[in-house]
Amino acid sequence: MAVMSYLEAIRETLRQELRRDPRIMIYGEDVGVRGGVFRVTEGLQAEFGEDRVMDSPLAEAAIIGTAIGAAVNGLRPVPEIQFADFIFPAANQIIQEAARIRYRSNGDFHVPLVIRAPFGGGVHGALYHSQSVEAFFAHVPGLKVVIPGTPYDAKGLLAAAIQDDDPVLYLEHKAAYRSLKGEVPSERYVIPLGKADVKREGTDVSLITYGLMVSYSLKAAEALAKEGVSVEVVDLRSIRPLDVEAIVATARKTGKVLIVHEDNLTGGVGGEVSALIAEHALFDLDAPIMRLAGPDVPAMPYSPPLEHAFMVTPEKIQQAALKLARF
Amino acid sequence: MAEAARTTGAERDLWVRMYRLMVLSRALDHRMWILNRQGKSAFVISGQGQEGLQAGAVFALDPAVDWLAPYYRDMTLVLGFGMTPREVMLGQLAKAADPSSGGRQMPAHWGHRARRILTGSSPVTTQVTHAAGLALAFRVRHERAAVLSTLGEGSTNQGEFHEALNFAAVHRLPLIVLVQNNGYSISVPQSKEMAVADVAARAAGYGIPGVVVRGSDPVAVYEAVRAARERALAGDGPTLIEAKTHRYTPHSSDDDDRSYRTPEELRAQKQDDPITLFREVLAAQGLWDDEAEARLLQEVKLVVDDATDYAEKAPYPDPATLWLHVYGSDDAPAAGAGRD
Amino acid sequence: MADNGLTPELMKEMYYYMVLSRAVDDRMWILNRQGKAPVVYSSNGHEAAQVGSAFALNRGEDWICPYYRDLALVLAYGMSVRDVMLHLLGRAQDPNSGGRQMPAHWGHRQLHILTGGSVVATQDVHATGLALASKVLKDGRVSVAYFGEGSTSQGEFHEALNFAAVHKLPVIFFNENNGYAISVPARKQMAVMDVAARAAGYGMPGVIVDGNDPLKVYEVTREAAERARSGDGPTLIEAKTYRFVPHSSDDDDRAYRSREEVQEWKKRDPLVMFEQRLTEDGILNDDNLTAMRQQIKDLVNDATDFAEQAPLPDPGTLYAEVYGS
Numbered sequence: 006m007a008v009m010s011y012l013e014a015i016r017e018t019l020r021q022e023l024r025r026d027p028r029i030m031i032y033g034e035d036v037g038v039r040g041g042v043f044r045v046t047e048g049l050q051a052e053f054g055e056d057r058v059m060d061s062p063l064a065e066a067a068i069i070g071t072a073i074g075a076a077v078n079g080l081r082p083v084p085e086i087q088f089a090d091f092i093f094p095a096a097n098q099i100i101q102e103a104a105r106i107r108y109r110s111n112g113d114f115h116v117p118l119v120i121r122a123p124f125g126g127g128v129h130g131a132l133y134h135s136q137s138v139e140a141f142f143a144h145v146p147g148l149k150v151v152i153p154g155t156p157y158d159a160k161g162l163l164a165a166a167i168q169d170d171d172p173v174l175y176l177e178h179k180a181a182y183r184s185l186k187g188e189v190p191s192e193r194y195v196i197p198l199g200k201a202d203v204k205r206e207g208t209d210v211s212l213i214t215y216g217l218m219v220s221y222s223l224k225a226a227e228a229l230a231k232e233g234v235s236v237e238v239v240d241l242r243s244i245r246p247l248d249v250e251a252i253v254a255t256a257r258k259t260g261k262v263l264i265v266h267e268d269n270l271t272g273g274v275g276g277e278v279s280a281l282i283a284e285h286a287l288f289d290l291d292a293p294i295m296r297l298a299g300p301d302v303p304a305m306p307y308s309p310p311l312e313h314a315f316m317v318t319p320e321k322i323q324q325a326a327l328k329l330a331r332f
Numbered sequence: 333m334a335e336a337a338r339t340t341g342a343e344r345d346l347w348v349r350m351y352r353l354m355v356l357s358r359a360l361d362h363r364m365w366i367l368n369r370q371g372k373s374a375f376v377i378s379g380q381g382q383e384g385l386q387a388g389a390v391f392a393l394d395p396a397v398d399w400l401a402p403y404y405r406d407m408t409l410v411l412g413f414g415m416t417p418r419e420v421m422l423g424q425l426a427k428a429a430d431p432s433s434g435g436r437q438m439p440a441h442w443g444h445r446a447r448r449i450l451t452g453s454s455p456v457t458t459q460v461t462h463a464a465g466l467a468l469a470f471r472v473r474h475e476r477a478a479v480l481s482t483l484g485e486g487s488t489n490q491g492e493f494h495e496a497l498n499f500a501a502v503h504r505l506p507l508i509v510l511v512q513n514n515g516y517s518i519s520v521p522q523s524k525e526m527a528v529a530d531v532a533a534r535a536a537g538y539g540i541p542g543v544v545v546r547g548s549d550p551v552a553v554y555e556a557v558r559a560a561r562e563r564a565l566a567g568d569g570p571t572l573i574e575a576k577t578h579r580y581t582p583h584s585s586d587d588d589d590r591s592y593r594t595p596e597e598l599r600a601q602k603q604d605d606p607i608t609l610f611r612e613v614l615a616a617q618g619l620w621d622d623e624a625e626a627r628l629l630q631e632v633k634l635v636v637d638d639a640t641d642y643a644e645k646a647p648y649p650d651p652a653t654l655w656l657h658v659y660g661s662d663d664a665p666a667a668g669a670g671r672d
Numbered sequence: 673m674a675d676n677g678l679t680p681e682l683m684k685e686m687y688y689y690m691v692l693s694r695a696v697d698d699r700m701w702i703l704n705r706q707g708k709a710p711v712v713y714s715s716n717g718h719e720a721a722q723v724g725s726a727f728a729l730n731r732g733e734d735w736i737c738p739y740y741r742d743l744a745l746v747l748a749y750g751m752s753v754r755d756v757m758l759h760l761l762g763r764a765q766d767p768n769s770g771g772r773q774m775p776a777h778w779g780h781r782q783l784h785i786l787t788g789g790s791v792v793a794t795q796d797v798h799a800t801g802l803a804l805a806s807k808v809l810k811d812g813r814v815s816v817a818y819f820g821e822g823s824t825s826q827g828e829f830h831e832a833l834n835f836a837a838v839h840k841l842p843v844i845f846f847n848e849n850n851g852y853a854i855s856v857p858a859r860k861q862m863a864v865m866d867v868a869a870r871a872a873g874y875g876m877p878g879v880i881v882d883g884n885d886p887l888k889v890y891e892v893t894r895e896a897a898e899r900a901r902s903g904d905g906p907t908l909i910e911a912k913t914y915r916f917v918p919h920s921s922d923d924d925d926r927a928y929r930s931r932e933e934v935q936e937w938k939k940r941d942p943l944v945m946f947e948q949r950l951t952e953d954g955i956l957n958d959d960n961l962t963a964m965r966q967q968i969k970d971l972v973n974d975a976t977d978f979a980e981q982a983p984l985p986d987p988g989t990l991y992a993e994v995y996g997s
Contacts, residue, residue, distance in 0.1 A: 030808060034517070034518070034520065035518045035519045035520055037520075038519055038520075038591065038592045039518065039519030039520075039591055039592050040591070042518065042586070042587070056807075056808050057808070059839075060519075060520045060524050061835065062486075062489035062520075062524075062525050062526065062831070062834055062835055062838060063456065063486040063487060063489045063490060063517050063520070063525065064489045064490050064491060064827075064830075064831040064834065064835065065490075066491055066797065066827060066828050066831055067489075067491075067797050067800070067828065067831030067832060067834070067835045069797075070794060070796075070797025070798055070800070070801060070828060070831070070832070071797050071798070071800045071801030071804055071832075071835055072801055073797075073798050073801055074737075074786070074797065074798035074799060074800060074801020074802040074803070074804065074805070074815070075801040075802065075804045075805040075808075076801070076805075077786060077798070077801070077802060077805075078735065078801070078802040078804075078805035078806060078809070078811075078813075078815075079805055079809055079811075080804075080805045080808060080809070082801075088454075090454065090455065091454075091455045093455070094455065094490065094491065094492070094827075097791055097794065098794065098797070101789055101791055101794075102789055102794055102798075105789065106787055107993050107994070107995070107996065108772065108993050108994055109769050109772050109773050109777070109779075109787060109789065110768070110769055110770075110779045110781070110787040110993075111766070111768075111769050111770025111771075111772060111992075111993055112770075112992070112993040113767065113768075113769075113779060113780065113781045113787065114779060114781055114786070114787045115996055129374035129375060129438075130438070131436065131437050131438040131441070131454075132436060132437055132453070132454075133437075133438075133453050133454030133455060134438070134454060146994050147994055147995070149995075169996075169997075170996040170997065171995050171996055171997075300654065300655070301658070302654055302655060302658050303658065306433075306435065306436035306437075306649075306654065307374075307426050307433075307435060307436055307437055307438050307439075308426035308427070308428075308434075308435030308436065308648055308649050309426065309648065310648045310649055310650070310651045311435060311436065311649050311651060311653070311654050313651070314651035314652075314654045315654060489830075489831065489834050489835075490827065490831070491826065491827015491828055491829075491830050491831050492827055493827075493830070494825075494826075494827050494829070494830030494831075495825065495826070495827045495830075498825050498862055498863075499825075501862070501863035501864075502860060502861065502862060502863050504863075524838060525838065526834055526837070526838060526874070526875070527834075527837035527838050527840075527874060527875035527876070527905075528837075528872075528873065528874065528875040533872055533873050533875075534872075534873030534874075535873075536864075536869055536870075536872045536873060537864060537869050537870030537871075537872065537873040538862070538863055538864065539862070539863035539864040539869075540863065569863070
């Protein structure tokens with residue numbers, strides 16, 4: 006099995022999918038000749054031609070709106086939004102069109118569409134190249150939101166998203182692109198959307214998380230093991246739909262839950278997860294549910310001390326989990 | 333520039349000031365790249381190649397009353413509008429005293445209320461609708477002033493470009509929209525961005541004048557912006573100006589332009605360097621010579637060194653300020669959300 | 673007219689759809705006044721533009737992306753009067769949305785009528801995307817986006833035309849310019865006289881046509897479709913027309929336009945003018961007109977009864993069709 010970076014896993018999946026299904030088409034700003042600003046689509050235009058890997062004008066509503074039309078007319082578009090922070094001009098097309106078309110047409114139409122977008126901070130991207138946008142979109146029925154935390158999951162989730170008949174927002178963490186590496190099988194496989202994964206078994210505290218925070222939580226768990234605290238790490242992988250069963254199971258198992266995400270705290274995924282636990286496993290808990298999240302300031306600042314103050318780190322996770330373990 | 337001989341003394345003085353501004357801006361820009369290579373600055377985004385048109389444009393405005401809604405390549409423009417080299421370097425090094433954002437935004441995200449420079453973000457073209465709004469306020473209050481908004485040619489494909497120009501045209505707002513067409517939006521050439529040769533052609537669809545000028549000719553840009561400003565103040569509405577220019581650097585310090593354009597193409601563009609060309613024009617008019625050039629370079633070096641030292645020594649923001657300016661009335665979040 | 677492919681039979685059919693649409697439209701207003709239909713959006717006045725353009729397309733094969741004023745268009749494109757009435761009354765079998773959307777939010781996959789929302793100009797980019805797929809799949813289809821002049825102020829109008837022009841896509845942007853965006857007159861909507869003037873900024877032809885003359889609309893649409901199919905890219909068509917009724921049953925247009933203005937335009941009612949012309953040409957006569965009117969009356973009565981008796985959606989279906997699997 007080859008060892009690949011998170012970014013390479015995504016690129017190789019795109020390549021494999023483009024080979025598999027001639028209906029798949031990639032387009033967006035700079036994805037063609039330049040191969041994307043992060044080089045995720047590098048080499049794909051050379052292999053598949055401009056009709057299938059295409060540079061588009063700088064206009065996000067047009068990128069998503071045309072992808073909706075192309076999907077209805079028989080293609081499987083996989084458009085890229087260059088940075089998740091730039092998705093908002095297309096929010097109307099995503100929320101009010103793509104996610105509603107099946108419902109509003111009573112099932113007559115559907116939109117098989119995967120929107121890829123790099124998100125997240127810790128890369129000196131400042132307020133407009135660091136955002137976590139998932140909570141805005143996780144609120145929308147009709148849309149699925151997927152966030153891989155490992156190269157292996159990146160591949161299987163992307164293949165699943167592409168074969169899904171509904172619109173999927175597939176968010177890729179920028180800081181994970183090159184820093185995360187792992188074994189990735191060369192053959193095609195799919196990881197069902199809406200299924201969480203226990204990345205580490207433990208008995209004292211559950212960390213429920215997704216995205217870059219999965220690897221950070223595993224680091225924290227490793228450190229805590231040395232202090233005699235046994236930590237379970239649950240990777241949600243899909244934040245819409247959420248895997249209620251897995252969330253409730255881990256809460257029941259350890260009785261202590263820390264939810265970790267980089268996105269702002271208030272109205273974030275953590276609120277939803279803790280509500281599910283409160284509804285289904287309240288009397289199995291041994292401590293109040295804790296959340297560790299990005300602070301409630303508009304977005305991540307650029308200057309190093311401010312960026313660091315914003316970012317959730319393995320150390321911050323470790324401290325919070327220890328506090329919970331000792332409750 | 334053939335008419336240079338017939339110009340007044342005041343204009344000649346203006347041209348020298350334009351030239352000095354262009355040279356200062358290029359020198360500061362170079363220094364930013366050095367700081368980036370030294371690991372002192374995480375990110376650089378440049379205006380090298382576009383100094384001439386910006387210098388021409390900014391001297392056609394009145395910084396005492398007009399507003400500027402710039403984009404990230406506009407260092408020359410904001411320097412001409414009153415931002416100092418020290419302030420520019422504070423922003424570049426993300427220090428607490430950075431007037432644009434206190435180190436919160438990436439460099440080149442200009443903003444300075446006292447100098448009438450509107451704060452901008454990274455999603456392109458949002459500033460053009462803002463600029464139309466600033467101009468609307470001028471019209472409503474019957475103030476004689478104009479707004480200059482700038483953007484790249486790629487940004488003209490955004491819906492907000494269209495919405496802003498249409499709005500400004502319908503309400504005859506005192507707005508000047510200056511497109512700095514350097515032929516690339518990051519890696520995508522203009523031919524893949526639009527099916528017309530000139531962005532200015534779009535003006536016809538809004539019922540406003542569309543003007544094409546050579547960006548390496550600061551005087552031509554000066555005259556075009558001045559005419560647009562007069563039109564704006566007379567209540568005749570907005571003007572779309574397209575300056576054909578070049579970008580001599582990659583899109584940013586995170587980009588490598590060798591993957592999408594050839595060195596030959598870049599070399600040819602450097603024949604049209606606004607600084608070299610304008611120096612020759614000034615020299616031909618007897619307004620500039622080698623001695624003046626040497627003196628200017630020395631002067632500029634001192635200014636750039638001073639700004640660099642000053643910014644390097646300036647403190648970073650206190651991490652506790654992360655929580656400031658979320659709202660105006662109460663900077664402490666209600667439930668201490670996310671705060672230990 | 674021999675060279676444009678329009679036989680007397682086809683022209684008679686065009687007229688039929690225009691009259692049918694007006695009759696259905698009139699009935700919808702009655703149902704609204706009776707309290708049976710909560711809201712009505714009309715195509716009253718736009719029939720020539722809609723039917724003329726529909727006949728220039730390969731109906732059922734080319735994609736249309738209509739907006740809420742396009743009743744005559746969707747009828748000419750094959751939607752039945754019963755389907756229209758089921759939609760108006762929010763019945764379970766409404767093929768447009770199963771009673772989920774407001775009336776006049778057309779959509780019918782089998783007929784190649786794209787579903788639309790209420791936010792204007794979104795369909796411009798969808799039509800461009802349908803055309804992108806046609807270019808890639810080489811299926812020979814043309815897509816047409818229909819929209820009012822007010823929606824051309826939206827950014828998505830601009831993004832769609834630019835995208836389509838850059839990639840030379842087989843798409844037609846068909847503007848039904850009736851001079852009003854609800855209450856806002858065109859002069860407050862744009863600083864140009866003609867929407868078609870905007871085409872120059874994208875490098876595509878902009879064509880102005882009398883929207884009350886179905887034959888002229890047919891001809892310009894046919895030309896645009898041929899241009900699209902031969903790989904020469906998009907066309908912007910502006911059909912100048914007028915809406916004879918308020919924006920919707922919730923609007924009162926006396927607040928923003930004079931009765932004289934409305935009366936002036938009614939002198940150019942597309943139904944009256946086309947009937948005159950076809951009568952002069954011997955295509956219509958008292959006999960076939962009487963028969964046609966009877967047929968339409970029967971159809972509208974049947975559709976009204978059918979829809980009124982049709983069941984409403986089961987509340988249990990509220991959760992259906994959120995996702996496919």
